[in-house]
Amino acid sequence: MGQELLKEVPKLKEWPHFNGEGEYDHMNFIRGIGMIKEDFELQHRLVTARFNTLFTRSAHRWYIKFRQAPGHQSWTWWKIQIINKLANDAWRLKVETAFEYAKFHANKDKALPWFCHKKDRLTELYPDTSEFMIHRMIIRQCGGDLEHSVKSSTTEQSSAEDIINILEEVTTRTRIGYSRVNLKTRCNTLCKDSVHKNPKGNSNNAE
Structure with a gap:
């Protein structure tokens, strides 16, 4: 040297x-x-x-x-x-379990860190797997209507950035991926905010 x-x-x-x-x-x-x-x-x-x-x-x-x-x-x-x-069997089982457990929940997960963390796990577990298959395995973790929406909007050539953008767009535009409990809480919060901002609204209507 x-x-x-x-x-x-x-x-x-x-x-x-x-x-x-x-x-x-x-x-x-x-x-x-x-x-x-x-x-x-x-x-x-x-x-x-x-x-x-x-x-x-x-x-x-x-x-x-x-x-x-x-x-x-x-x-x-x-x-x-x-x-x-x-990198033994116990480690592999631990990472596989963590991957399966971490489903995407729009009310608590942000697309970018969630996707990147999932991809890191799969890349370490299956280093010889194609990027397309890695991406498909991640999309399956969205589940239900969200999985269908993201999958139908991507192709074999879609990059990680493309999929993240699609995931963000779908959850923001359609609210797919939000739990019902969260949507109810969100509605209640918006209603309360509306009352606080316009406390005299009801009395004005009564007059």
């Missing part, structure tokens, strides 16, 4: 850190470290020597215990251990 390139290596605080407690932060960590290693042509030891700082909280406790037996190992070896430790 050239000295000029070495000078450009990000400072330690700018590297991805890993606490081992997120749904898929282990995959984000692996991708982030891999990009830095490749971009700056870093040797394995220049990466793994930073682990004592990059691993935090529960991941750090695991790293300290796990490192004692094998000693120094390459980044490739550590990457496999992280995947074996966290």
Whole structure:
């Protein structure tokens, strides 16, 4: 690795850190470290020597215990251990369950963060699945009339941004996706606001 390139290596605080407690932060960590290693042509030891700082909280406790037996190992070896430790059947079941549970509710969910979170989960679970199928799986989580409206407005070429815009438009324009309880509450609120804004309205009508 050239000295000029070495000078450009990000400072330690700018590297991805890993606490081992997120749904898929282990995959984000692996991708982030891999990009830095490749971009700056870093040797394995220049990466793994930073682990004592990059691993935090529960991941750090695991790293300290796990490192004692094998000693120094390459980044490739550590990457496999992280995947074996966290990307297991229990993790997969947890993420799948979370995906299925998080249906879209227009009264409490915003289209952009909801869609992006769902896509992140599916991308980690099924990295070889086409984007079209990922999008279809997400749309199914809308359910009922909302699912039908969004699906009928999209094509195989629709991007994530297209689908998010359609989801926002449908729920805003038609109110599809709002629960009945929420609509009743919303109506009551609007009625109360109207009374407060025009408290003399009834007396004026009586006159």
